[in-house]
Every structure is written in C-alpha cells, then in structure tokens.
Amino acid sequence: NAGVMQNPRHLVRRRGQEARLRCSPMKGHSHVYWYRQLPEEGLKFMVYLQKENIIDESGMPKERFSAEFPKEGPSILRIQQVVRGDSAAYFCASSPGPRDNSPLHFGNGTRLTVT
Amino acid sequence: GQNIDQPTEMTATEGAIVQINCTYQTSGFNGLFWYQQHAGEAPTFLSYNVLDGLEEKGRFSSFLSRSKGYSYLLLKELQMKDSASYLCAVRANSGNTPLVFGKGTRLSVIA
Numbered sequence: 391n392a393g394v395m396q397n398p399r400h401l402v403r404r405r406g407q408e409a410r411l412r413c414s415p416m417k418g419h420s421h422v423y424w425y426r427q428l429p430e431e432g433l434k435f436m437v438y439l440q441k442e443n444i445i446d447e448s449g450m451p452k453e454r455f456s457a458e459f460p461k462e463g464p465s466i467l468r469i470q471q472v473v474r475g476d477s478a479a480y481f482c483a484s485s486p487g488p489r490d491n492s493p494l495h496f497g498n499g500t501r502l503t504v505t
Numbered sequence: 506g507q508n509i510d511q512p513t514e515m516t517a518t519e520g521a522i523v524q525i526n527c528t529y530q531t532s533g534f535n536g537l538f539w540y541q542q543h544a545g546e547a548p549t550f551l552s553y554n555v556l557d558g559l560e561e562k563g564r565f566s567s568f569l570s571r572s573k574g575y576s577y578l579l580l581k582e583l584q585m586k587d588s589a590s591y592l593c594a595v596r597a598n599s600g601n602t603p604l605v606f607g608k609g610t611r612l613s614v615i616a
Contacts, residue, residue, distance in 0.1 A: 425606075494550070
C-alpha cells in the first residue's frame, strides 16, 4: 500500500496519559500535515512539517501538543496529559514538493478517545 | 481570517444532478480543492481549480469564480455510493502551504 499510513486506527487513553499518533507519508512525499476533526466539524489544521523541520504550527495548542518528523521514521503527533476535549479524529496528510496545485493525500486517521 | 461556507446537508435522488456550493473569504488565494469523505474514512481528492471556469472530470465537475469568491461541485448521474461529505478547501498562500477546510456538506442520495 503506497498511501499515507497512520497508526493506530483507534486509541483509547485515560485522562492524564500520553497519546502518540504515527504517520508515514506516501513514498516520495516529504511534506506532512496534521489535522483534527470533531464530529460535525471541518478539518482543522494543526501543524505542517518537512523532514526535521516544523514549518507552520499555528494551529497546534501551545501546551501539551508537539509534533516531529525525523530524518528517519514516521511523523509523530504527541499529546501529553490528555483531557476529554482531545477526543477527536486526527488525520495526517502528505504532499510532494512545493507546488500550488499539489493536493494533500490523507491517511485513514487515528480516532482518539479519552476516558 | 479565513472563512469557508458550505451548506451543512443536502439530499438528492439517485440518477439526478446535485450542485454543492462553497463561498470563501481568505487572506489570499492559490487554489480551491474539493474532497470526498465517507464516514469513518480518509478524505479523497476530487478536483482542483485555480482559474475561473469549469473543470470536468467524469461525473464530477467543479466551477470557480475568483471575483465572487465562489465555487461549486456538480455531481451528475448520482449513485448511492455518492452519499458522503464533500469538503471545500482553499490554499490561501503560495507554495505547499496547508489547506483551509470548510465544515463539509453531507450529501444523502436516496432511491
């Protein structure tokens, strides 16, 4: 499968625990984006990364949330000390080089439930 | 700020044509994208418009008017499998920058 791979598909955490969401972009893509989606809401941009660099994190909460895209391995979205309001579907997308007409290719998402 | 508006829900009959509208007010404009999302699945790319006019791709067409900040997605010969959410998104800045999404339009196709 050459598409964007996210894991796990479902993640359950108790309040106060940490959640780690992984994303492997499509082969040949070096740009990764994380979005959050709540029921009946649109996709909300969180963070945009290239290999080893955060390009835009304007949509990511300043506290408890962090993201990385190391030289080797998948991109990781990390949520520390989760709260009930963090329950959502988190989608990762990737794209190739910087062109205006490059669509984002999305993974199947990770559904985080905080109990 | 960025604002993208779409109707929340629409219903149409199998075999018919449906038009889903999208209006946008964004700080800049470098292209408009339409995506389809079935419940519990990934959004999938449908179309891209950057110049005014109609882009046709099989049963799906997308139209853009930059002066009006307006786009629509036209679905012809509707099938039951077209029941899904349709997301309008704008790339406000140049280059490979993030897309800003509307809340999506949930389309139900009925027999």
